[in-house]
Amino acid sequence: MEQDIQAFLLEVQALARQLGLSARLMLLPSRLFQIGLIVVLILLSLLARWLFAERVRERIREMEGLSKGQLRFLVILQRRIALITFVALCWAAIFVMREIMGLFPSRSYILVVVGTISLAWLLIGIATPFIGNPLTRRIVSWAAWIYATLYFTGLLDDTFSLLDSIGLEIQSFRLSLLSILKALVIVGTLVFLARLLSNALSRRIRESQDISPTLGVLLTKILQALLYVSAIFLGLRAVGFDPTGLTVLSGAIGVGIGFGLQKIVSNIVSGIIILMDKSVKPGDVISLGETFGWIQSLGARYVSVVTRDGREYLIPNEDLITGQVVNWTHSDEFVRLDITFGAAYGSNPRKVRAAAIEAALSVGRVVQTRNPVCHITNFGESSIDYVLRFWITDPTKGLTNVRGDVYLALWDAFEAEGIEIPFPQREVRLLGHAPVADAPPSA
Known part of the structure; x- marks a missing residue:
């Protein structure tokens, strides 16, 4: 432990000495001139952003025929007008000082370092926005900016040595x-x-x-x-x-x-079984208890089921293995639906059955190749009860709506054929008050 502390202190001292030397060099007249020039370039870059950023944004909005990626790239450049301007002015100043004025490279050393770091920051700022995850994008951006700054300032090796001196020994492994x-x-x-x-x-x-x-x-x-x-x-x-x-x-x-974690492991194992036996798959229409909908996705722990009203139920895989599941589209695309109704005793049952079958066939979603059937199920108190059975092949579009369409078709067919749909009727008779018996004499 003492050796690690001593190594850490030595690295801190070395880094402090290098920073102190760099600070003293900054006080030289040529270095102060470069720092002042950098400040002026920063102010000019901010002025350029103030003058041109909004104009460039409006120009981008007026452009037509560009893809989404191209527009996004232009927006990224528009948001970095100040940095682009600074990089351009910085390297233009370096070119003038070296090629035109003939100054030694040491006279523009700080400008070169700052210009290089700024260019690296600009490239990082243009590349990282294409990372989809916001947290990952932020981490990568900051890590790349810090690495580029340390590398081009010559502090990378000293920083690595400092970080390597902070650690602990775990048996034969040093962390x-x-x-x-x-x-x-x-x-x-x-x-x-x-x-x-x-x-x-x-x-x-x-x-x-x-x-x-x-x-x-x-x-x-x-x-x-x-x-x-x-x-x-x-x-x-x-x-x-x-x-x-x-x-x-x-x-x-x-x-x-x-x-x-028994339940979690049970759900994961159940999910593997579901995937292997193909009992349900994405797109299947299932009923589980009161839940009716189609499977949107299969997860490691649950199955996502979306109902007709837009609700998404996350059903544990174990429930699909141990419970009774109705898969409307497992092995056959045909689904039979039943609706019940009643007709008056004065209507011919054969005529009622024929009208009901014809009404079902008039609905677009009802399968025409499998004829509907209609049967008498009961002689009720006020009506003859019937059941109408028909087939569909698209349960994902809903069951209640197709039943409603068939009921409407039945109403129209019965109205056209003069078939009466009865309803319970009761007759109430009001009787006079019965005479009250004389009370027995008191004892």
């Missing part, structure tokens, strides 16, 4: 801030590349006609898991860490899974 930063950079880069590769492979799998949707989802999940785990292990090995030391941790995680 320092520098190794942690390297691990984060390498693992982050490998995970990013793994994500790009997994997205590309997933897209190819979804577009393949020879792979079923459920098998495609299963292969995608397996590929993502393999790529991400490989990226993490390769990143740890790249900084000298041996991942085999994680066996104790994996054993502890296994104990935690056995006691506290």
Whole structure:
């Protein structure tokens, strides 16, 4: 521990000496002139942004025929007018001082360093906005800006030495801030590349006609898991860490899974079973309890089901394995629907059945190749009860709406045929008050 503290103090002293030397050099007349010139260039750049930024924005809005990517690139440049102007003025000043005025390179050293750093910042600012995730974009931007600044100012090696001096010993492995930063950079880069590769492979799998949707989802999940785990292990090995030391941790995680993560593991295993047996797949219409809708996606822990009213239910995979699920489109696209109605006793039942079948066939979504059927189910108190059965092939468009269309067609058909739809009627008779019996005499 004492050696680490001494090494850290030595690195701090070395870095302080270099910063002090750089500060003393800044007091030279030629260096002060360059610093003043840089301040003037910054003010001119801010003035250029104030004068031209809004005009450039309006010009971009008036442009037509450009793709979304081109417009986004122009907006990125418009937001960095001040930095672009500063870089251009800085390198123009360097060119004048060296090529026209014939000054020694030392007379423009600070300008070169600042111009180089500014150019690096500009390139980073143009490239990083294309990173989709906001947090990742911010981390990459700041990391790249800091690295470029340290590199072009010559402080990178001293900073690395300082970070490497801060650490601790874990048996035969030394963990320092520098190794942690390297691990984060390498693992982050490998995970990013793994994500790009997994997205590309997933897209190819979804577009393949020879792979079923459920098998495609299963292969995608397996590929993502393999790529991400490989990226993490390769990143740890790249900084000298041996991942085999994680066996104790994996054993502890296994104990935690056995006691506290039973439901999660059950849902994950159930999800794998669902993907393998193809009992449900994206696009299927299912009913589970009171939930009716079509499957939007299959996840590792749950299934996303979207109902007709726009609600999205996240149903645990275990419920689909252990519960009774109605899959309306599992092996056959045909779905039979039943509706019940009643007709008056004065209407000919044969005429009612024929009118009901004809009404069902008049609805566009009803299958014409499978004839509807209509049967008498009961002689009720005020009507003869019927059931009308018909077939559809598009349950994803809804069931209640097609039932409603058939009911409307029945109404029109019965009205045209003079068939009466009865309703319960009751007759109430008011009787006079009955005489009250004399009360028995009291004892």
